[in-house]
Amino acid sequence: MRTPLINALVCLAVVVAHTTLTKFIIIGGIVPDIPLIAVVYLALRRGQVAGTAAGFGMGLALDLLSGADGMLGLSALAKTTAGFIAGYFYNENKMNQTLGGYQFVIVVAFASAVHNLLYFLVYLQGSGLSWTMGLLRYGLPTTVYTAAVSVLPMFVSARKDFAQA
Amino acid sequence: MLKRAYDIVSHLKEYVVFAFLLVVSVLLLTLNDSRQIRTIRSLTVISLGFLQDTFGFIPDYLNLQSENRILREMNITLADEVSRLREARLENIRLRQLLGWEGREKYDYVSARIVGKTLLLMRNAITLDVGSNAGVDTDMPIVTDRGLVGRVRATSSAYSIGQILLNREIRVSAKVQRTRVDGIVRWEGGDNLSLTNVARTLDVKQGDVIITSEYSSLFPPGIRIGTVVRTTPLAGSLFQRIDIAPSVDFARLEEVFVLLYRPDTARVSLEPRGTIER
Numbered sequence: 001m002r003t004p005l006i007n008a009l010v011c012l013a014v015v016v017a018h019t020t021l022t023k024f025i026i027i028g029g030i031v032p033d034i035p036l037i038a039v040v041y042l043a044l045r046r047g048q049v050a051g052t053a054a055g056f057g058m059g060l061a062l063d064l065l066s067g068a069d070g071m072l073g074l075s076a077l078a079k080t081t082a083g084f085i086a087g088y089f090y091n092e093n094k095m096n097q098t099l100g101g102y103q104f105v106i107v108v109a110f111a112s113a114v115h116n117l118l119y120f121l122v123y124l125q126g127s128g129l130s131w132t133m134g135l136l137r138y139g140l141p142t143t144v145y146t147a148a149v150s151v152l153p154m155f156v157s158a159r160k161d162f163a164q165a
Numbered sequence: 166m167l168k169r170a171y172d173i174v175s176h177l178k179e180y181v182v183f184a185f186l187l188v189v190s191v192l193l194l195t196l197n198d199s200r201q202i203r204t205i206r207s208l209t210v211i212s213l214g215f216l217q218d219t220f221g222f223i224p225d226y227l228n229l230q231s232e233n234r235i236l237r238e239m240n241i242t243l244a245d246e247v248s249r250l251r252e253a254r255l256e257n258i259r260l261r262q263l264l265g266w267e268g269r270e271k272y273d274y275v276s277a278r279i280v281g282k283t284l285l286l287m288r289n290a291i292t293l294d295v296g297s298n299a300g301v302d303t304d305m306p307i308v309t310d311r312g313l314v315g316r317v318r319a320t321s322s323a324y325s326i327g328q329i330l331l332n333r334e335i336r337v338s339a340k341v342q343r344t345r346v347d348g349i350v351r352w353e354g355g356d357n358l359s360l361t362n363v364a365r366t367l368d369v370k371q372g373d374v375i376i377t378s379e380y381s382s383l384f385p386p387g388i389r390i391g392t393v394v395r396t397t398p399l400a401g402s403l404f405q406r407i408d409i410a411p412s413v414d415f416a417r418l419e420e421v422f423v424l425l426y427r428p429d430t431a432r433v434s435l436e437p438r439g440t441i442e443r
């Protein structure tokens with residue numbers, strides 16, 4: 001019972017931090033998807049179910065904070081899928097190596113790419129806007145920026161691992 | 166039998182959870198703006214808005230210096246403009262008295278601090294620290310001294326969510342201040358806005374100021390939106406593409422005003438949603 005509660009609190013803290021600290025991390029209108037990094041981290045640390053549930057929870061919170069734009073459930077859908085996919089890389093025996101190694105960044109980049117593909121596929125439907133434009137102007141830079149930022153938690157995990165050893 | 170079903174479910178629990186949450190997400194996409202959803206949104210805005218407000222004290226030291234410089238420059242420009250406007254105002258009053266013409270309507274406003282920004286993958290929204298207790302309601306315009314920011318899309322008692330102009334959901338009836346040419350302002354991605362539905366023969370030039378028009382039922386007329394940066398005739402079309410640089414710097418936005426402006430209900434009911442650009 002304690003672990004899901006801790007996971008939920010972590011998710012809440014990440015969403016609040018993401019929306020409050022945007023002004024510090026925005027570059028050219030692109031913001032790293034910090035909730036997605038947390039989703040991948042939880043999926044690799046606690047497993048596929050935890051990652052999927054965290055993705056849904058954080059996606060829904062972001063949807064609700066986006067106002068009534070007719071797209072409630074879209075972030076939830078994309079992040080749930082990203083969490084589920086990231087969960088495939090969960091390995092209880094190699095957890096520390098995955099979280100503290102370059103594999104973490106690769107999984108974040110992969111999950112982010114799938115997330116953005118799915119997101120824009122639904123979001124730009126019927127809008128008259130180009131899917132390629134959405135992906136090239138926002139999807140790809142967001143994936144790169146998110147993967148770059150995910151180096152930080154990777155280093156923290158590696159350091160923690162080193163200290164324990 | 167039940168035990169077997171339970172075994173299967175627990176064996177495939179990852180897939181069951183994933184499928185269940187996917188179904189919920191898709192259901193939410195179809196339900197969207199029902200009364201229950203509005204209640205959940207309101208509760209989320211209250212709780213997350215409170216947390217964002219609590220942690221929003223962290224100042225942006227990196228931008229303070231450049232912001233100070235911009236404000237000083239703006240102060241000089243505005244002081245000069247105020248003295249000229251004062252003269253124009255007196256002249257305006259005299260002319261209005263001569264013509265017997267009533268002036269433009271004045272609106273009340275509430276100042277608000279931005280406590281959260283949800284800027285993710287083209288869905289740009291802001292959380293404001295004012296809500297229905299301060300008289301803020303859905304669809305009210307959000308502005309700054311520089312121009313139009315967006316509109317309120319959801320409110321709770323103490324917080325509200327606003328959609329900024331850089332959001333594909335927003336369309337604003339607008340006009341070119343110099344030539345009174347009408348069009349629709351929308352965002353198609355990127356840093357600029359677009360003025361659409363303008364015939365290529367109409368007079369629009371680089372540097373023209375774009376303002377909200379009287380045709381908008383959501384925004385009062387005369388609010389500055391931006392400046393034309395480029396006009397390009399569309400090949401094989403009767404229209405031209407007009408790029409507008411927004412007056413408001415959305416990246417640096419910290420304080421805004423909510424205009425306590427309610428659209429004319431008789432007019433809105435006559436112009437059904439979806440058929441008229443607002």
